[in-house]
Amino acid sequence: MCGIVGCILNKEVAPTIIDSIKKLEYRGYDSVGIATVTDKINVKKGSGKIKEVDDEIHLEDIDGKIGIAHVRWATHGNPTKENAHPHCSCDNKISVVHNGIIENYKELRLELQQEGHTFKSETDTEIIPHLIEKYMNEGNDLLKSTQLTINRLIGSYALAVICTEEPDKIIGARKESPLIVGVSDHGNFLASDVPAILNETRNVIYLEDNEIIQLEKDNVIIMDKDLNPIEKEIVEIDWDPEMAEKGGFDHFMLKEIYEEPQVIKDTLSESSKIKEIVSKFKNFNRICFVACGTSYHASLIGEYLIETQLHIPTEVILASEFEYFQNTLDDHTLVIFITQSGETADTINALKVAKQVSETLAIVNVVGSSVTREAHHVIYTRAGPEIGVAATKTYISQLICIYLLVAHLSENEELIERLYTIPELTEESIEREEDIKIIAKKYKTAKDFFYIGSGFNYPTALEGALKLKEITYIHAEGYPAGELKHGPLALIEDGIPVVGLLPPGPSYSKTFNNLQEIRARGAHMIILGSEEDTKIDDVHDKIVFNQIVDELIAPLIYIIDLQLLSYHISVEKDIDPDKPKNLAKSVTVV
Structure with a gap:
C-alpha cells in the first residue's frame, strides 16, 4: 500500500x-x-x-x-x-x-x-x-x-x-x-x-x-x-542497490523471472538451516498454512506435499479468514505463515493469535520484517528485492523452502537431491521465451482463459490464472481437472484458450481424458507436458519439458513458463506489467 x-x-x-x-x-x-x-x-x-x-x-x-x-x-x-x-x-x-x-x-x-x-x-x-x-x-x-x-x-x-x-x-x-x-x-x-x-x-x-x-x-x-x-x-x-534496478530489462517482472534460477540456488543454500529448525520442532499431529494471494497458492502445494509425503492432516487458511478457524488450534498444531514482505496485515494479525497456542513458523523474504519478529521459527526465502507487483521469484523461492521443509521432515534424501537439479531445468524454461512470445501474441485478444491441473499442479493452475488476471486484466480461472463436469464445462466455447498442465505421473491419464473433453467442445488447447509425450503432438500449442519433470516437481518448473506467458500477453496489450491497476505489492491494511 x-x-x-x-x-x-x-x-x-x-x-x-x-x-x-x-x-x-x-x-x-x-x-x-x-x-x-x-x-x-x-x-x-x-x-x-x-x-x-x-x-x-x-x-x-x-x-x-x-x-x-x-x-x-x-x-x-x-x-x-x-x-x-x-x-x-x-x-x-x-x-x-x-x-x-x-x-x-x-x-x-x-x-x-x-x-x-x-x-x-x-x-x-x-x-x-x-x-x-x-x-x-x-x-x-x-x-x-x-x-x-x-x-x-x-x-x-x-x-x-x-x-x-x-x-x-x-x-x-x-x-x-x-x-x-x-x-x-x-x-x-x-x-x-x-x-x-x-x-x-x-x-x-x-x-x-x-x-x-x-x-x-x-x-x-x-x-x-x-x-x-x-x-x-x-x-x-x-x-x-543494483538488485532493485532493471539492469537492462524492459520491466522488473521480466528481470525477476530471469533471476529465478539463481534465486533457487540461493534458497537451496538454506537447506542446513531448515534441517536445524526441523530438529527443534515439538511433536505435532496437524499442520496449518496461513497466507494470502500467491503465498496461498504456494501453501496449497505445501498441503499436497505434506499429506502425500508425511501423511499429516494439513489445511490452508486464507489469512483474511483466519478468525473463523483460530479456535481449532492447539499445542499439537504447527502453523506455517507465508508472506513475501513480512508486513501483510492479515497475516501478522493471524500470527499474533496463533503463537499463543501453537508452534509457529514463518517463511518470509524480508529480514527483520514484522512477521520474523513474531514467529517462533523463521525460514528466509533468498529472493532479494522484488519490485514487480506480480510475485514471481518470491513465489518460486517460497516453493523451494516448502519442498526443503517437507524433505527434511520426511528425511527424503532423494527429494533433496532432485531439488538441486531445479535451477538447470528452470533455465531451460527461460530459454523458451521466444516460443512463449508467439503464443502470447496469438491469444492477446482473448476475453477468458482457463487453467487446468490435477494434484500438485492444481495450485499451479490457480497461480497461472492469478498472474494472467493481475497483469493482463483478462478473466482467468484455475480448476482441478476432475471438476470440469461439475460446472466449468458449461463455460467452454469454441476458440476459448485452455492451459492444460500435463506432466508425467499418476494423475496423467485422468487429466488427459478431462482435457480431451474440453477440446471436444472447441477449446484451443495450450498444453504443458513432456517432450516425449506423443499424445499432445496435435494440440493447438504446446510447451514441452524434459521427461524428468514429473508431477511432483512440475510446480517448480511449469510456473516459470506461465509467468512468461502472462508477462508477454501484458506487453502485447500495452499494459505495464510492473504496475497493474488497483493492486499493491504489500497489503499493509486489513
Whole structure:
C-alpha cells in the first residue's frame, strides 16, 4: 500500500527523496507528494504517477535539507491532489505523511472542526497534523505533541512529521504499518521498505509497534510509547542497490523471472538451516498454512506435499479468514505463515493469535520484517528485492523452502537431491521465451482463459490464472481437472484458450481424458507436458519439458513458463506489467 520516505541531509533533500520514493512505486499508488521545511513548509503534490506529476510541477524543484514524501493508495477519498499527502495543519507549520487507516477519524475530525480547525481533504490522515497543532498550541514540543496525538488514534499508522518550529528533526511513529530507519554518515532516513534507501545506506533499524523515533542529521533516538529511550539493533542488509534496478530489462517482472534460477540456488543454500529448525520442532499431529494471494497458492502445494509425503492432516487458511478457524488450534498444531514482505496485515494479525497456542513458523523474504519478529521459527526465502507487483521469484523461492521443509521432515534424501537439479531445468524454461512470445501474441485478444491441473499442479493452475488476471486484466480461472463436469464445462466455447498442465505421473491419464473433453467442445488447447509425450503432438500449442519433470516437481518448473506467458500477453496489450491497476505489492491494511 502507501509508501513513506523521510530524510535529513547536509544538502538539498528533494533529489534524494524523489529518487527514494520512486523505489516504492511497486507498493501501488495513485498520487504523490513531497514536503520540505525551511522557514516554512513547502509542499508539492498531485494525482497520478510520479513521472506524470513531476512533468507537471517539477517535484525536485523545492528547497530544504529536511523532507518527507509519500505515494498514496486511496482508501479515504478519491485520488485527487487535495487528498494526496503530505497534509498540513491550519497554520501550515506542520506537515505529515501517513500509511495506514485511522478508524476513529470522523469523531476526531468533528471535534477539531468544533474547535475551529478547517479541513481541505476527505482523508483520515488530515486529522493528524491538526491534532499535533492543537497540542503544540497548548505548549508541548513536536515530540510530545506527536505522542499525545497517536494516543488518540484508533487504527494503524506509520507516520513522518516535520514542523517549522523545530526544523532540524523528523518525528516518526509506527503501529501495525511498516516503518524502518536508515542510518548513514551523511544523514538519516525513514522509509516504508528497504528498497527506498538502498542507494543511501544498508544499515537499517526496524521499528516495532508503538515505537516513536526522533530523527536528526547526526542522531537517531528511538523511544517507547512513553518516550523512554530504547536500544535497537542496526541490521546490515545484504541486498545490493543494483538488485532493485532493471539492469537492462524492459520491466522488473521480466528481470525477476530471469533471476529465478539463481534465486533457487540461493534458497537451496538454506537447506542446513531448515534441517536445524526441523530438529527443534515439538511433536505435532496437524499442520496449518496461513497466507494470502500467491503465498496461498504456494501453501496449497505445501498441503499436497505434506499429506502425500508425511501423511499429516494439513489445511490452508486464507489469512483474511483466519478468525473463523483460530479456535481449532492447539499445542499439537504447527502453523506455517507465508508472506513475501513480512508486513501483510492479515497475516501478522493471524500470527499474533496463533503463537499463543501453537508452534509457529514463518517463511518470509524480508529480514527483520514484522512477521520474523513474531514467529517462533523463521525460514528466509533468498529472493532479494522484488519490485514487480506480480510475485514471481518470491513465489518460486517460497516453493523451494516448502519442498526443503517437507524433505527434511520426511528425511527424503532423494527429494533433496532432485531439488538441486531445479535451477538447470528452470533455465531451460527461460530459454523458451521466444516460443512463449508467439503464443502470447496469438491469444492477446482473448476475453477468458482457463487453467487446468490435477494434484500438485492444481495450485499451479490457480497461480497461472492469478498472474494472467493481475497483469493482463483478462478473466482467468484455475480448476482441478476432475471438476470440469461439475460446472466449468458449461463455460467452454469454441476458440476459448485452455492451459492444460500435463506432466508425467499418476494423475496423467485422468487429466488427459478431462482435457480431451474440453477440446471436444472447441477449446484451443495450450498444453504443458513432456517432450516425449506423443499424445499432445496435435494440440493447438504446446510447451514441452524434459521427461524428468514429473508431477511432483512440475510446480517448480511449469510456473516459470506461465509467468512468461502472462508477462508477454501484458506487453502485447500495452499494459505495464510492473504496475497493474488497483493492486499493491504489500497489503499493509486489513
